[in-house]
Amino acid sequence: MRRFDQRVALVTAAASGLGKGVALRLAAEGAHSIIWDRDEAAIGAARDEARALGGRIEIHAVDMMDRAQIEAAVAALVERHGRIDVLVNNIGGSLHTPFHLLELSDGDWERVMAVNVMACVRVTRAVLPHMQRAGYGRIVNMGSKAGRYGSLFTGANYVAAKGAMQAFTLQIAHEFGPFGITCNTVAPGAILTPRVERLLNERQSPAERARIVASIPVRRQGTVDDVAAAIAYLASEEAGFVTGATLDVNGGQAMSI
Template sequence: MTVRTALITGAAGGICRELARALAARGERLVLLDRDETALKELAAELSGATEVRTVVADVRDVARLEAELGALTGEWAPGILVNGVGGDTRVQSVENLDEAFLNDSIALNVVPVLTTMRLCVPAMKRSGYGRIVNFSSAGGRTYSHFSNAAYVAAKSAVLGLTKQAAYELAPFGVRVNAVAHGPIATKRIADAWVDRPEEERRAVLSRIPVGRFGTIAEALGSVLHLCSEEAGFTTGTVIDVNGGLLI
């Protein structure tokens, strides 16, 4: 297997942290990007015995910072794998309580960084004739959300549009672009928001999930890991739903 460099945004988060561990075990070089410097350093120290690791402490909304940091990734450090794992919003708000600023904030976090990182990584992928890009959407982006709001749903829907257009444009160059739409996964962020919901509301939400529970991080990881692999060479422009039957 050819060793490649994988850039993971939101690397200190639940699913992406486990993805970093899995890719390290597979021997890939890692560029871990997150704004949580402490968590990032701890993860890098853990994985440095298994593979080469670089860290980038940055807010993905800072376009100039991303341009500088990712522009410095050249040679063997130019990413052949890109996973856009940043995003999310657990604020439950009705449409009448949203405003334009709320929507703009959601787009700035969930959509713009996907475009920024793709445009910065794609040129090297095209030159090498190989690339794997995995963008995180959500079940909300596929339908609607029990856990968030219309601005978040709009943003995650936009991620799917970016993914499909990029997949179409980049397919001739060996670059595959796909999305994973996770349903409710028991990450710490979701668990913290979940505990504040009334018991009756929690029962109602679980009753809408055919498997009757949240997914585990391990269950969320499998599809992402596959799409990062050489074996995913004939898969592009797809959306893989991992939601326990929430959307069928």
């Protein structure tokens, strides 16, 4: 499938983990994928992988905790490519803050809100006028099973931050639908990226982990490819009548009607 020929896609915080899988998937389907990340080592490794896709991936060092860097990077992107068709708001994470609510400090809340919510708000705010001008856009926010059903291993700060992103999605869908822009959330269950593998090993025993997997209807944990495929659908032109939705990608571990 070549659903993204001529399309320019920005995937944030994507030199490793889920975001990298998404950027590679969009590029494999024809997109010019732009990756932002702040980790120089991860950027170097991703550049090596990206070469295999023949120049369809660009990687830039951007620290998304810095509003000025975000705004300058969006301006540079538009100057160079003239458009941003797809924005995948991938940045986020629980930042290894405690699981128990009573152990979470104000600082734990502020940092997790900053990375999961405010960084995405700032990118989205900078990108939307360009999508509006073009009369086309696909925004996919990275939510989580945690933000929809609660979490077995991350704290209330992360759960609330992802819930906020899922609600943010609805309002973008409302306000920008008339301009040809859709906005949806993907809500993955635990996906075994190196970070999550470490966190699960630390917070769950092997027996607990086995019991959880046995309770998932499809009897396995999710993969980066599972998430990338769901995002590629929502980011494609053919998903134009789907907006304001949250798509669970959790093997049926949590379901709602």
